[in-house]
Amino acid sequence: MEIGLEGSGLISIEHHELKAGDQAKRRAYTNCLLSCRFCNSGRKTMPATSPEGERLLDPTKIAWATVFKVENSVMEVVGTSPDAKYTYRAYDLGDERKASLRRGRASRFEAVERARREAAEYVPFLLEEAERTEDPVKKRKLVDGARIFEDAIVRAVEGVQRYASVPNDAPRKCRCSIETSLPSWLDGQLQEIA
Numbered sequence: 001m002e003i004g005l006e007g008s009g010l011i012s013i014e015h016h017e018l019k020a021g022d023q024a025k026r027r028a029y030t031n032c033l034l035s036c037r038f039c040n041s042g043r044k045t046m047p048a049t050s051p052e053g054e055r056l057l058d059p060t061k062i063a064w065a066t067v068f069k070v071e072n073s074v075m076e077v078v079g080t081s082p083d084a085k086y087t088y089r090a091y092d093l094g095d096e097r098k099a100s101l102r103r104g105r106a107s108r109f110e111a112v113e114r115a116r117r118e119a120a121e122y123v124p125f126l127l128e129e130a131e132r133t134e135d136p137v138k139k140r141k142l143v144d145g146a147r148i149f150e151d152a153i154v155r156a157v158e159g160v161q162r163y164a165s166v167p168n169d170a171p172r173k174c175r176c177s178i179e180t181s182l183p184s185w186l187d188g189q190l191q192e193i194a
Contacts, residue, residue: 011170014040016058017048033059034170036101042092054086068093073102108159115156119149 014035067084130142
């Protein structure tokens with residue numbers, strides 16, 4: 001099975017402040033975060049604040065794109081922020097498995113764009129040509145060609161849907177009984193793929 005998609009069990013819930021921390025802090029959306037299994041296991045028991053005072057970045061308060069960049073599917077720290085460097089180390093963000101997930105996801109988004117841009121324009125053309133022709137063999141080939149393009153579009157979209165940022169089968173409850181959901185300000189930024 002491919003990793004990084006719905007059905008892989010890749011998403012789990014991670015505590016920003018470790019479970020042993022203050023009860024009030026653990027019982028909030030901002031502490032029970034959806035996380036990939038690789039990030040969660042990479043961190044293990046590293047504290048939210050290192051002995052040197054570096055803090056894990058809180059993704060509910062800072063957009064990681066402001067401190068990390070991705071080039072050729074490899075994530076790197078932008079700038080000199082000690083907190084960003086600590087977060088990078090804690091979650092092992094340079095891990096090849098994570099780069100592989102990013103490559104897989106990017107290729108699926110490219111396939112959808114290609115299908116929408118290129119294949120979609122052929123469907124009406126082929127169907128119009130099928131309407132014009134009297135030759136039954138040519139008509140069947142044109143209609144079959146239109147179906148092939150439509151199927152390619154559907155497969156591309158299904159591929160991207162399985163790589164959703166929050167898969168449909170992601171856990172909704174933490175082991176500490178907190179129901180997880182995105183806050184409205186973040187949920188409003190997600191884009192549905194029809």
